[in-house]
Amino acid sequence: MQTMQAVRLHAQWDPKPDFTLGAKDVDGKQTYLGSKVWRHPEMMIEDIEIPVPGPGQVLIELKACGICGSDVHMAQADDDGYIWYPGLTGFPCTLGHELSGVVVEAGPGARDKNTNQPFKGGEWVCAEEMLWCGSCMPCADGWPNHCERLDEIGFNVDGGFTKYIVLPDRCLWSLDPLKGKYSEKDVFKLGSLVEPTCVAYNAMIERGGGIRPGDNVVICGGGPVGMAACAILKRQGAASVILSEPEAGRAELGLQMGADYVINPLKEDFAEKVLEYTGGMGASIFLEATGLPTVVYPAIEKVIWEGRTLNATVVVVARADAKMPVTGEVLQVRRARIVGAQGHSGHGTFPRVIQSMASGMNMLPLITKEVSMDEVPENIVNLRTDRKECKITCIL
DSSP: OOOOEEEEEEEEEETTTTHHHHTTBBTTEEOGGGGGGGEEEEEEEEEEEEOOOOTTTTEEEEEEOOOOOHHHSOBBOTTTSBBBBOOOOOOOOOOOEEEEEEEEEEOOOEEEETEEEESSSSOOEEEEEEOSSSHHHHHHHTOOOOOOOEEEEETTBOSSSSSSSEGGGEEEOOOGBTTBBBBBBHHHHHHHHHHHHHHHHHHIISSSSOOOTTEEEEEOSHHHHHHHHHHHHHHTOOEEEEEEEEOOOHHHHHHHHSEEEEEEETTHOOOOHHHHOOOOOOOOOEEEEESSHHHHHHHHHHHHHHOOOOOOOEEEOOOOOSOOOOOOHHHHHHHHHHEEOOOOOOOTHHHHHHHHHHOOOGGGEEEEEEGGGGGGHHHHHHHOOOOOOOOOEEOO
């Protein structure tokens, strides 16, 4: 048996008194409500078996894998010891889902979407994080992000902070469009950024409906998804991209990624500044990417109410247990709406993001720190309080 090292998360199954096992939960193994079940998380680097690809599967040698906020929140406990992350989780599990690498071996029937031929080995690929089944009702209806039998890489299926991973061919996308336009190392770094960029694309374009050139947009939260949203919407033709972000380094990076203005909501009146920058119009689309809806949404609502733009869309992409304090009258009078966005799969999102990167949407500035696999656990812990880095990427 051949083994490799991996960054693994262990936790205890200890459901809260109000938790009821759902139809998609597996007692003692996995749940769709992680923060209500898993307790006392512990990260460690340990040896695991190198996997072997089966039918329709591909073995990938990993080259880069980014640390996501969900990795931080899965490994972070509240005062009662429960993990912060509220979604699908199953432990023990190898963390990491923003990944890219090289195909080593393909199982029977595994095909490359880029060529519509069997994988030969040597292909440069990135991967969707959501392992949708393809046969449940949401998948059959074209909504793979809401698969009823969903697995997620790095959440309940072993992820990318290791040397090798086996994945189904359906979730892999070729990085060939990036070759010749970036160095080999940068192609794999960009490959690890495709997944979070696709989360932003799905939120703003697919769920939010995108914009017309000349519209104003507001991004709340300067994490990787918020930064990617700045780049995507500026590329789509936004007149003013306004980023709300208090951390100075991230604010500066936001301007580099496409924001026209940055608001520090801790020092400035958010609604007042948005209305000032837009000449009293407000915005056509808002992204809530902070995970602090009780703080952020009332300010967004004030802009919608006082601005002159009708039909505004608020897209909620950050995961949070807290309820949003919504005033229905504002939505009614201003013809506004709130939509939720989850995931990144389907609707050509991955190939479109890769082609956008190939044609000039350079996302590399998002990576502000590179680390080795041995350094991943300490950096996941540091990100609980240190917001200076935007994207920390493990180079494998």
